[in-house]
Amino acid sequence: MEELKKSVNEITEQEIIKLVISNKKNKDVEYNKINFTLKENNKKQYYQVEKYTDKQVFHENIDMDILKEKILEYIKEDYKQLSAWSNTTTFDLKISKKGKVFLGKKKSDNTKLANKSHNKEKNYILKEGMIIEPLIDLGIFTKEGNVVSSKYDKYKQINRFVEIIDDEIKKNEYKELTILDFGCGKSYLTFVLYYYFVEIKKINVKMIGLDLKPDVIKKCNDIAKRYNYENLRFELGDINGFKYNNKVDIVMTLHACDTATDYALYNAIKWNTKMIFSVPCCQHEFNSQMKSDSLSILTKYGIVQERVAALMTDAVRANLLEYLGYKTQLLEFIDISHSPKNILIRAAKANVSKERKEKALNEVNSLIEKFNFNPTLFNLLKQDNLI
Structure with missing residues (x-):
């Protein structure tokens, strides 16, 4: 567990644009994969979480400061793989059957992915900033x-x-x-x-x-x-x-x-x-x-x-x-x-x-x-x- 915490700490030291948890450990795990995508609305950043079953996808939004906590909550028992992207680095984390953690990382330009994630939010009729x-x-x-x-x-x-x-x-x-x-x-x-x-x-x-x-x-x-x-x-x-x-x-x-x-x-x-x-x-x-x-x-x-x-x-x-x-x-x-x-x-x-x-x-x-x-x-x- 300490090895996993250390690796997740290293990943989240950078601003993560997108992160995917996948490869569930057994068929009883509810979600096939979980995506975290950095979003921005009215200059406020947050992560949109998408949890996929065979037939549905469930959404929630979380504050940036609990990203690490959420990653550990999902991956520690139920999944064997995590992929993450910051502006400059791609991370690939894998957990062996015996629980050993392997963290790979390489320098890469992911700025296009960042631009995609920060696309302007839907132009709602009831906009943020209105005092309703x-x-x-x-x-x-x-x-x-x-x-x-x-x-x-x-x-x-x-x-x-x-x-x-x-x-x-x-x-x-x-x-x-x-x-x-x-x-x-x-x-x-x-x-x-x-x-x-x-x-x-x-x-x-x-x-x-x-x-x-x-x-x-x-x-x-x-x-x-x-x-x-x-x-x-x-x-x-x-x-x-x-x-x-x-x-x-x-x-x-x-x-x-x-x-x-x-x-x-x-x-x-x-x-x-x-x-x-x-x-x-x-x-x-x-x-x-x-x-x-x-x-x-x-x-x-x-x-x-x-x-x-x-x-x-x-x-x-x-x-x-x-x-x-x-x-x-x-x-x-x-x-x-x-x-x-x-x-x-x-x-x-x-x-x-x-x-x-x-x-x-x-x-x-x-x-x-x-x-x-x-x-x-x-x-x-x-x-x-x-x-």
């Missing part, structure tokens, strides 16, 4: 507006959500928007979106958050006052049966559970809402109904049925929106390794052809017949003679 109070309260930004290293994945996820909305918003020059957020919960993302609309897009918005918990509503209204978000308010109410008589431009639902998403989409359709952004959650309805003789392979295994049923639920929702004149997409906004609840429905009013509408509805009817489904959204629309 909700992100500070969430612990994602420091008080100075810098990303907290351990929260970098969450920072990327929030930006991804904002980007999906921005892709639709920038198609028109909106001066004002009325936005309803169903099932807003603690609403940090609602606050972030208010900041995006008002401070970045310079749109005059009226934004209403709806939830069933009185304490949550009170807290969110207090926070809105503290942030001076004048046109953001929160109300107590149920998605099912919520009445709103003025125009609605955007309906959002973030993790509205099970059929609550269907009631939110139904309301959005009835209001002739311009844009819908919905992240469904906990789709149990189809799972409990799903039956099929000819395709029993999909209902034979519980985990397969659960996942297929959830995907079918969102496919039916998307098709029904398309039938009613919305250009609809199902988008991944969070990497599946972080959360299985990673599908977002984005729908915008558009000129959808009659043929496309009919095909969308026919596909829904075929799926209902094949698997004995009784979808909530389908029934709500049918009761109103919309389908």
Whole structure:
């Protein structure tokens, strides 16, 4: 162990641009290899760690000063090889079956690799340096507006959500928007979106958050006052049966559970809402109904049925929106390794052809017949003679 520590010390005395740990000692070791890449964001350097399994890659960011500690943590028990590159030196470390450590090094010009590692970070909408109070309260930004290293994945996820909305918003020059957020919960993302609309897009918005918990509503209204978000308010109410008589431009639902998403989409359709952004959650309805003789392979295994049923639920929702004149997409906004609840429905009013509408509805009817489904959204629309 002392020999290994000495070699790792020698390697990390130089600024390492990239480092790869590989050649696992036995098949039970979880990761096939682990990469460390030096990154820079807003003049702050850190290491991005990528851990590879057979099918996935997991990411985390670490501070530069714990690189040595992390290397030893991974390599001491589980791996037999390490390769590392600084600007001027290439290192090759190998551990024999008996635990003997061999460290090779040679002079080499790795500056091209350094330039590649320091490529400019993605140009996020919510940039470091902005003083965004909700992100500070969430612990994602420091008080100075810098990303907290351990929260970098969450920072990327929030930006991804904002980007999906921005892709639709920038198609028109909106001066004002009325936005309803169903099932807003603690609403940090609602606050972030208010900041995006008002401070970045310079749109005059009226934004209403709806939830069933009185304490949550009170807290969110207090926070809105503290942030001076004048046109953001929160109300107590149920998605099912919520009445709103003025125009609605955007309906959002973030993790509205099970059929609550269907009631939110139904309301959005009835209001002739311009844009819908919905992240469904906990789709149990189809799972409990799903039956099929000819395709029993999909209902034979519980985990397969659960996942297929959830995907079918969102496919039916998307098709029904398309039938009613919305250009609809199902988008991944969070990497599946972080959360299985990673599908977002984005729908915008558009000129959808009659043929496309009919095909969308026919596909829904075929799926209902094949698997004995009784979808909530389908029934709500049918009761109103919309389908």
